[in-house]
Amino acid sequence: MIREPIVIDQAEISGWQGVSKRAILEDTPLRRELLAVHPALEKQQCIATPMAREMYRTFKMAVLLGEQGAYYMGSPDDGRTSALRICMQLLDNEYPKIASYYHCSTEVAILSEKVALQDMLSSVGHEALSGTVIPLRERLVGKIIDDLRRRGSGHTAVWCVDNAHNMQQREFEVLADLQHRLWECGVQLLTVMMTDAGSSATGNTSNSRSCVALLTHFFRNKLKLRGLSKPEDLCEILDAFDTLDFPEGTNVRWTEFFLPRAYANGFRLEGEGVHLYEALACCFPDPGNAAPTMGVLFSAIRWTLLHSAGFDKGDFHLLPQDWSRAVNYAMFNGHYVPPRLQM
Numbered sequence: 001m002i003r004e005p006i007v008i009d010q011a012e013i014s015g016w017q018g019v020s021k022r023a024i025l026e027d028t029p030l031r032r033e034l035l036a037v038h039p040a041l042e043k044q045q046c047i048a049t050p051m052a053r054e055m056y057r058t059f060k061m062a063v064l065l066g067e068q069g070a071y072y073m074g075s076p077d078d079g080r081t082s083a084l085r086i087c088m089q090l091l092d093n094e095y096p097k098i099a100s101y102y103h104c105s106t107e108v109a110i111l112s113e114k115v116a117l118q119d120m121l122s123s124v125g126h127e128a129l130s131g132t133v134i135p136l137r138e139r140l141v142g143k144i145i146d147d148l149r150r151r152g153s154g155h156t157a158v159w160c161v162d163n164a165h166n167m168q169q170r171e172f173e174v175l176a177d178l179q180h181r182l183w184e185c186g187v188q189l190l191t192v193m194m195t196d197a198g199s200s201a202t203g204n205t206s207n208s209r210s211c212v213a214l215l216t217h218f219f220r221n222k223l224k225l226r227g228l229s230k231p232e233d234l235c236e237i238l239d240a241f242d243t244l245d246f247p248e249g250t251n252v253r254w255t256e257f258f259l260p261r262a263y264a265n266g267f268r269l270e271g272e273g274v275h276l277y278e279a280l281a282c283c284f285p286d287p288g289n290a291a292p293t294m295g296v297l298f299s300a301i302r303w304t305l306l307h308s309a310g311f312d313k314g315d316f317h318l319l320p321q322d323w324s325r326a327v328n329y330a331m332f333n334g335h336y337v338p339p340r341l342q343m
Contacts, residue, residue: 069220079294097154235273
């Protein structure tokens with residue numbers, strides 16, 4: 001007897017082209033398994049939003065011009081992490097000879113060179129994290145050079161740091177040293193920092209003269225990262241749900257997966273952009289002064305898709321109050337703090 005968890009594996013081996021839409025859109029073991037891994041329900045969205053594409057234009061320009069010290073500031077809920085990852089993906093697609101690395105700085109203080117190097121080695125995908133400072137440093141330099149060699153004749157790499165406001169002085173020093181050592185090997189390592197708009201962009205550092213010079217090196221060119229600001233942004237994001245397919249190659253659109261009968265009858269999420277924007281404007285705290293966050297937006301869309309799936313029919317449509325309920329749910333879910341943590 002074949003167990004359900006291996007159904008996706010079988011389809012990926014044989015090819016999704018041989019899987020009928022009926023097996024995906026009707027109540028089958030395959031559909032139930034796909035629901036658990038559907039990208040529309042993931043908290044970390046992979047959709048290239050209008051804001052992410054605008055960010056990519058400045059991101060790409062900074063990389064191609066070899067500008068050192070580019071950084072962005074944004075709210076944690078504005079999709080800055082997703083935007084940074086999407087920029088890296090778009091850069092890799094357009095310029096495959098340029099290597100880019102995602103490094104997330106945490107609130108845990110990194111005060112030693114060894115720990116900083118181990119953390120960076122982990123970000124480049126190196127498994128050997130033991131040893132003293134010198135071999136760790138050589139592994140890091142060698143890994144980046146080897147990655148570029150495998151990509152062809154590229155000589156440029158980009159170090160993308162998320163939550164850069166958490167970085168300690170030692171981390172900046174190690175990163176600057178890495179740039180110097182790679183430069184001596186003929187490789188230019190550029191940095192792009194993503195920081196919290198509500199925090200200092202200079203990390204957890206001292207005010208010494210040497211440290212100020214170091215921070216000026218990494219935070220030299222402030223670039224724009226905007227949040228959700230107009231209904232057209234929402235229409236474009238919702239259109240992605242109507243046009244992206246999952247699994248890839250099946251031509252089953254994301255919206256169609258949850259609402260197959262309504263989709264077949266012409267229903268599209270893209271047409272709901274204005275209603276969703278109005279719900280966000282009315283329900284979000286301090287409307288007019290605080291822009292709706294990407295976290296609330298995607299949470300509302302996820303809730304709507306799952307809730308509406310049980311009411312799927314040919315003449316299905318959404319009302320403005322449906323979006324208001326979805327936004328209210330998303331706001332409560334995103335801002336809830338357990339009482340024990342409010343002390």
